[in-house]
Amino acid sequence: MKRWIMDRAGSAAKERHASFLELDRAALGIELEHGVTEHVKACARCHAAREAIEERQRAHRGEMRVPEWVMVLAGANAEQGGAGPKGDTRSVDAGGWLARLRSAQLGAPIGVRLGAVALGAAALAGSWLVLRAAVERDGSDARTSYYVGAKGAPGVGVYVKRGAHVFAWNGTEAIRAGDLLRLGVAAGNYRFIAVCSRSREGLITLYRGELRGNGELPVAWAVDDAGDAERLIVVLSERPLSDHEVRAEAAAPRGSSAVWSRELVLPKHAARSGSAGAAP
Amino acid sequence: MLGDTHEAEDVAQDTFIRLWRSAVAGSDARQVSAWIYRTATRLAVDHLRARRRHSPEAPPDGVDHQSPESLILARRALGRVALELSSEELEVAILSRLDGLTQRELAEVLDKSERTVRRILARVDDRLDELIEVAP
Numbered sequence: 001m002k003r004w005i006m007d008r009a010g011s012a013a014k015e016r017h018a019s020f021l022e023l024d025r026a027a028l029g030i031e032l033e034h035g036v037t038e039h040v041k042a043c044a045r046c047h048a049a050r051e052a053i054e055e056r057q058r059a060h061r062g063e064m065r066v067p068e069w070v071m072v073l074a075g076a077n078a079e080q081g082g083a084g085p086k087g088d089t090r091s092v093d094a095g096g097w098l099a100r101l102r103s104a105q106l107g108a109p110i111g112v113r114l115g116a117v118a119l120g121a122a123a124l125a126g127s128w129l130v131l132r133a134a135v136e137r138d139g140s141d142a143r144t145s146y147y148v149g150a151k152g153a154p155g156v157g158v159y160v161k162r163g164a165h166v167f168a169w170n171g172t173e174a175i176r177a178g179d180l181l182r183l184g185v186a187a188g189n190y191r192f193i194a195v196c197s198r199s200r201e202g203l204i205t206l207y208r209g210e211l212r213g214n215g216e217l218p219v220a221w222a223v224d225d226a227g228d229a230e231r232l233i234v235v236l237s238e239r240p241l242s243d244h245e246v247r248a249e250a251a252a253p254r255g256s257s258a259v260w261s262r263e264l265v266l267p268k269h270a271a272r273s274g275s276a277g278a279a280p
Numbered sequence: 281m282l283g284d285t286h287e288a289e290d291v292a293q294d295t296f297i298r299l300w301r302s303a304v305a306g307s308d309a310r311q312v313s314a315w316i317y318r319t320a321t322r323l324a325v326d327h328l329r330a331r332r333r334h335s336p337e338a339p340p341d342g343v344d345h346q347s348p349e350s351l352i353l354a355r356r357a358l359g360r361v362a363l364e365l366s367s368e369e370l371e372v373a374i375l376s377r378l379d380g381l382t383q384r385e386l387a388e389v390l391d392k393s394e395r396t397v398r399r400i401l402a403r404v405d406d407r408l409d410e411l412i413e414v415a416p
Contacts, residue, residue, distance in 0.1 A: 017380065018380075019381045019382060019385055020379040020381075021313065021314070021317055021379065021381055021385055021389065022385070024313060025309075025310065025313055028309060030309045030313065031310075033384075
């Protein structure tokens with residue numbers, strides 16, 4: 001695998017796409033600024049994003065209900081002669097502001113967007129806790145197993161980026177040449193991480209460093225088409241390990257409480273026979 | 281942005297309570313949508329900063345349609361420096377770097393001139409240059 005260094009966080013996109021604001025407006029049928037409409041139609045990424053928003057709207061349309069607290073507020077405003085728009089009543093079907101809000105689905109884009117991002121994160125975090133794909137090393141044989149880990153116990157999740165799509169590896173799905181892999185680690189009390197790749201050439205240390213933030217490594221690796229699987233060995237430790245120590249642990253885990261290691265075997269789609277650098 | 285469903289729901293609810301109470305409710309849809317962005321972002325910034333005061337951990341990341349990998353990094357970076365930026369700077373950083381708003385859109389949403397937005401963006405860039413450690 002070759003190392004793929006991320007762009008600087010938040011660096012300007014090489015290509016300007018429609019903002020979320022414009023995509024939400026497009027989905028609401030609000031007139032967009034000159035040129036944006038054409039871009040959203042022509043750009044596959046923006047078009048897909050808009051369709052995703054509209055799909056969520058359709059999915060939630062039947063569920064759109066005005067919450068109780070809105071009705072309470074509506075009543076309070078009406079009684080106070082309130083801050084709400086003129087003519088507002090408790091009735092959602094009165095054709096007032098609340099009805100327009102509902103019909104315009106203004107609640108869906110921002111609410112769904114925030115919720116979707118949060119749910120996506122929760123789903124990813126959950127996948128670390130509940131479904132961890134791991135390889136229990138038993139002598140020279142490796143077998144894939146799933147287990148439910150205790151909270152606080154170390155675990156490793158793999159994010160796969162395929163094109164514009166990012167998903168959590170389910171432990172069995174074959175990866176493809178060109179995929180980008182990133183690890184997310186629930187490290188428990190361990191502070192340092194090293195990642196090795198095992199190949200026919202031997203062990204290669206891909207990354208060593210201190211874990212920070214939410215445990216996602218700041219690097220990703222691009223999958224090539226060599227071999228039938230990517231074998232990654234994750235070593236967590238309480239103190240920084242030398243490269244020699246990392247390789248020794250990866251080669252033969254000592255079972256020490258000061259070091260935790262796990263080997264992940266990600267099967268690959270079979271490369272085309274005789275091809276080099278074949279795309280999926 | 282927040283990485284927490286319940287907090288996101290709180291922000292959404294608070295946003296619409298404020299929308300309900302505000303005078304913007306009867307305005308045109310463009311104005312209302314800009315108002316919602318501004319208010320939701322400010323409320324999220326408040327949550328983010330309050331959370332950062334209590335926990336050194338960065339917020340969990342989400343996945344989005346625009347360059348997910350860079351957004352993940354941007355979220356992590358912003359989460360790390362949330363307390364180091366002013367609320368205004370953090371708000372601009374989120375809207376421009378996560379939501380992808382142009383300077384013109386920022387000016388519309390924030391109800392500021394484009395010149396002011398450019399000045400804030402430049403300040404945010406300088407601050408992030410100081411604060412964000414480039415990934416190894």
